[in-house]
Amino acid sequence: MLSLGPLAFAQPWLLLALAALPAIWWLLRATPPAPRRVVFPPFLLLARLASSERTPARTPWWLLLLRLVVAALLVLAMAGPVLDPRPRLAADRPLLIVLDDGWAAAPGWKRRIDTLRDLLARAQRENLSAYLLRTAPDREGPVLLADDPGRLARRVADFAPRPWPVRHDLAREALGRLEAPAFTVFWLADGIVSDREGETAAAEFARALRRLGPLTVFADPPADRARLLREPTTEGDGLALELVRPTPGPAETVPVAAHGPGGEILARTELVFAEGERIGRGRITLPLELRNRIARLATAAPGAGTVVLFDERWRRRMVGLTGAERDPEAQPLLSELYFVSRALAPYAELREGRIADLVRSRLSMIVLADVGRLTEDERTALEDWIRRGGVLLRFAGPRLAAGGDGLLPVRLRQGDRILGGAMSWSKPLPFAPFPDEGPFAGLETTPEALVYRQVLAEPGPELASATLATLEDGTPIITGRRMGEGWLLLVHTTANTSWTSLPLSRLFIDIMRRTLALAPGVGGRPEGMLRASRVLDGFGRLGAPPPDLLPLSAAALATAEPGPDTPPGLWAPVAAATDSDRTAGVALNLQKAVTDSRALDLGELVPEVRAYERSRETPLAPWLLTAALLLALADLAIALALRGLLRPVAATLLLGALAAVPADAAEDDATLAQLLAQTRLAYVRTGLPEVDRLSAAGLEGLGFVLARRTSVEPADPVGVDPATDELALYPLLYWPVPPEHPDLPPGTLARVDRYLKNGGMILFDTGDAGRLLPGQSGGPGEQRLAQLLEGLDLPPLVPVPENHALTRSFYLLREF
Template sequence: MLSLGAFAFAAPGMLALLLVLPVIYWLLRMIPPLPRLVRFPAIRLLMGLEPTEQTPMKIPWWLLLLRLLLATALILAVAKPLLNPQADLPGRGPLLLVIDDGWASAPGWTARIAHAERLIDRAERGGRPVVLMGTAPSPLDAPVMKQGALRPEEARTLLRALRPKPWPTDRAAAVTQLDRMEVDASAYAVWLSDGLEDPGTDKLSARLRQFAGLEVVLPDQATTPLVLLPPDTEGRDLRVRALRPAANGPRKTAIRAEDDQGRVVARIDLDFAATSTQGEGVLAAPVELRNRMTRLDIEGQGGAGSTVLLDERSRRRPVSILGERASANGQPLLQEVYFLERALDPYVSLSVGDRENVLTRNTAVLLVPDSSAPSPNDREEIAKWIEQGGVAVRFAGPNLAAGGDNLVPTPLRLGDRALGGVMSWGTPATLAEFPANSPFFGIPIPKDVRISQQVLAEPTPDLSDKTWARLTDGTPLVTAEKRGKGYLVLVHTTANTNWSNLALSGLFVDMLQRLVLLSRGIAGDGINKALKPWRTLDGFGRLGAPPAGVQMLPADANRSFKPKPTTPPGLYGDENAHVAFNLGDHVDPPKPLVLPAGVATDRLSEGGETDLSRWFLLAAAMLLLGDFLISLWLRGMLPRAVRLRRAATAALLIAMAGLLAIPQRAQAQTSPAPPAQIQPPDKTGATPTAEKTPPPPLSEEEALRGALDVRLAYIVTGDKDVDDTSRAGLEGLSEVLRSRTSVEPADPVALDLDRDEPRLYPLIYWPITSTQPNLTPRASAALDRYLRTGGIVFVDTRDQQMSFDRPANGNPDLKRLLGAIELPPLVSMPSDYVLTKSFYLLSDFPGRWQGGKIWIEAGNGRVNDGVATIMIGSNDYAGAWAVDQRGRGLMPVSPGGETQREMAFRFGVNLVMVALTGNYKDDAVHLQDIMQRLRR
């Protein structure tokens, strides 16, 4: 490398080409420019005329200078000029790059990769191989990474494919992997650390010090990782806490809360004191906004450690108490409503009233004290409400002990049982440990809680399964029964202090909170069991479909259970009921990295040398363009009126193309989002939301491509996960069509019926979601026009619950969205329909799930040559078609696995063939008759 102060050349040997410049100068001087092209009139008009213009014998000096500058720019470009060059790496052995790629590396990941690329460039200049390895366990579906000494270009490719992982590093396992590589001892090791301590830090640093040299690169303060902990509920507010590794001065950051659409609904500032490693803040929001929050993020971090997913445990559920509010005149300490209010008011949205008032609201839990024993009519209405998904919690007392009340989870004996007092032989009883099938499982039981009176349950075969809490003598204290979608729960003692002191203990509050969580959205139906993965986080904190190989979250996943490739952080359960498994409360508090004395360190930064080759190539391209335009001008091939305008336009386009081609380094830190003001609900109770920006309409060029190429389309729903799955699924189906059939579809198209023209596409895939807005009149008209002109729409409800013979059991979202178009009568697809034989012979039509039916319009589509224009399925076909770049499925298929995915692809091929060729299979039956008629 030839260094000239702040300027250097990585390939100085190429500067020898500058000696050729005199030869180029001599050649250009000797070769005159091409003569100007003149269109002669008739020859007789030229007789006797003398030419007024002479062709020059030599090239003009300014054109000669331009071409010499062009050659000089090309020579300097191939010499690889560098600005602020860095010295070559120490030693002569290979470069060993060890990169921490766990959750803590996500902040400043772009700067980390840029720093590693500069190290590889320095190794490449010295002709040294590169060994690349990460310290975090690889995902289960990750391709096998090539190990050992690599060429710099190979290492650069692997580096750009590296991503942070949503789990901690394992540096002890990295040492084992390094030993298997058998790296040359003369290697120079560079460890790009995340700056945090790890149980295997000493082992890794000791192993790296055995090489010829070691340098540890530490993050700066801006990229030091922060850990966001799940919030604590403090009454009506959420207390948010974040941790940092070291108390290195004051630091301010921001926490933003988002809803399921990615909109910011609240934002607070979080301050770290100069001597504290913990920052705290209170997130105060109305109930409506708090119940919409789905995640919390630290601005400027962008990683799994700075993200907290929220489930129903962080929301304020609407709870109602049947009865009258306690008053001072009525001795509140004796009223059951008083104890229920004091136990739940800080944690839920509470209301008190009669049955007509409390059941007309969006009530999640209904508490029924014995003093407010419901009438027979009220019990009937409450039973219907439970069937629809409500949770009713009843408390025993004298009224219930008198008998005649059938709104109980298990039959009861008449009267009550006294466990202490003058007329009783026994003493007040204590509680036994909660069983594993109880939502109270894991709650510690205070030793001073005593039950002195209770109602007894009749012994039945299923009483043990219905018992959620019992006394030490085995008699049930809390029984429950699942009815429809809801629960009926009975506490066999009173809600005040008449029959026990339970209402005075913290156990009473904990038990009521668990029952509130049971009301909606918490997976497991109140039973502690393993949960399947539904959505998981990647290393950058993005929520998506779980990767292949992710296992179920065990029921005993306590704080000591660490995130790992088999159980990454995310949401476990399903879309209706799930729990959040966050990284913040399942990793150790961050501590700064401690290195042995004598280890060289550096700071991660965006600075360093700059390669100027691309700029010299851009200058050469601009000079070449100028030379081309000047040559055209000298030959008279540019119209005089537009010469300058066209030349300026072309130069501007070339300059813009050159600037866009230059890879700009992305900023390591994202700019913080503007504060989102919390808007109170309006008079109707609705909370204002931001309008969704529709996608731009298709340009003329895109419309032309859609008309000339075969493209599959899908309707945009507004749900990012569903839309991404639809696009990935149609891309996977298009790849299968290209490899197995003569159809070569282009990339699929996202379709907005309000703006785009659907008639350009033979088949439209329409997934149904509950959040998708109704069709506008313009969209309905476009879809009707598409169906009338022969287009085919395949509607996928993705729920396996369609039933058109009984509309009450059908999908309500499907009825809502299709209600705006002229939908013909639908029937179950017959077994001999053309869709079963258009390419493959099929008898079943699975997607991600198996079963269900395909519904088509009645009459086999008489208008469209016997082909139905609308088909409806329910097996999430795009989820089964979605594959990655290596052809592996992105989503699990149940229960048939990859065999079922193959059958789903075959169904997709048949569907596209029907859309492109219609009913040609039935026409083929009459082929002989048609040929005989043609012969005549």
């Protein structure tokens, strides 16, 4: 590259062609212009003999100069001129670009790719070889590409952030595959770590890069880096939410939305960051029926880190309670169901009733507190309910000790066992540690939970496999077995404090929660082999899984973390992966592998950190070629005029039209190409922030519905200004018209009319349905719409006829 102050040439040797300009001058000067054709006039022959017009022997000097300028512009354009070029790269070293393309790259992806393209363009101009290392691994590990910079730049268009973390430790190992000993290294970093292990891996990776050659790091400012929406926790009748930002900052609020299975928005809330805090907190409270419909939580920021997919874990269960008849004068603390209700109330919806009524309800779990003997009808109904997936938890007591029925996990001895007291040598016993393979594995026992009295299981070959928990002396205290798709469990002591102090301890709550976790939601609990039904991409959008993604067992997926073989998304049984709405699935979220989002202090690792910014250098070749084309057309018009083949008026119009070409017409080509690459829905920007935010969210939800239920997969919605933007790029235009809608600029109605007559569709939303009573009309939004569209040539609105195509879209539209 040849640099001349602020101007540089990528191919300076082509400037030698300027030396040929004198020869071109001589050739053009020696060659006379073509003779002018004159129609032979027989009757005016004598009058034209003395004509003063003569065909020139040589081309006029000003026309020669014009053609030399065209030739010079072509030579200069072919030499690759660049205005304000970047500093030159080292000529003796190949270029190594490291791209962090994990989940944290999504918020600034476009800036990252623009920087990558600039670096490859510089390497191509200077004839350097280039290597590109992507640190988010695929199934073979980090991807190392070595190719011509031009071909690498073309492949960049297919790059997208990956919805799992980068692996700097594996990327450091991949550096050993490099062939050259020294490089000019650029690291396009995301600047995010989740834990100390990730921070250590990033530091070692930076040291490995510095050993290869001069290292320059690009990163966003810490406040602009990726944020992480943590998985919610259940608190009473709501969900507690937390959003982590990379670094402490000023107080702010961030909106988050709860979406249903079809993409509809069920609730909105705001996460509040206090000044100087990294964690913003909020809460979503919904009725149980709506809460169980939540399919995902998401903020407005793009990325898999700001999306949480829901499965059965967050669906609050419905639990039925029944026990002995209550004595109205008895103390509440002596009730069989008092402690059960207090333990389950924060985590489930409770309903008390008779067994016959409970089994007909949509319940996940039923608790029977010292119900001694069931009737035959009750037993049959409960058995059928358990086999369909329900969980029945029974507590012992005096009635069950006196004689039970056959709906028990083990056979019981008649009577009960008393531990402690004046007539007994034994003493009350605590719980023994829980088995590692049972449903209560991992729970911590407490010495305060003592058992004074219990019913004993009859010894038998099935007792060992049915024992889920024991006392310190090995006596079974909780037994259970599977029945069909459900569970039957028995606690061999009471649910109140008459036989045990267990209900007064934290262990009782933990046991009830673990038992509740065995109860599935509406869709059932998946088992066997699972395959990805829908997967998240790096921008947090659900899409079809890769065709070569292999299924996994439910047990393997339970311990897997998001990665190339197990991308985050929804996993469903193999036989029902195409109908995941009807069968319970497993949501694998990025948050299983990433628990925090902290800004990495890159300044401590490398000497130079730059912000992502668009290159200030400007290629001049397109402008020079455009100028050469315009001058060549002007030369053509002049030549035709000199030969009499173009009338002066036509020549003037042609030159005027050429001069009227806007200089910035080529600047919008990239934007138009991007908008035309995918189908997009658009909404009209009203200038009212809340209205525009709701419009964007509504079209985003509509896009999810279309992608899920039709073959249309629209890109992100776009806000447009009907007065200036090209409307023909969008098949559907959503136009909210609140009463405070501002006036339209002059000429807007003409553009709208042209859009409609060329086949466009506009949905005007006045919002009056939420303001008026049924049957009322003429609301403030409708009145404002009439004012805005006054003068627009629109046909009158008519009801949809019965034979209209929309009436057959029953799977999308239920009513009009």
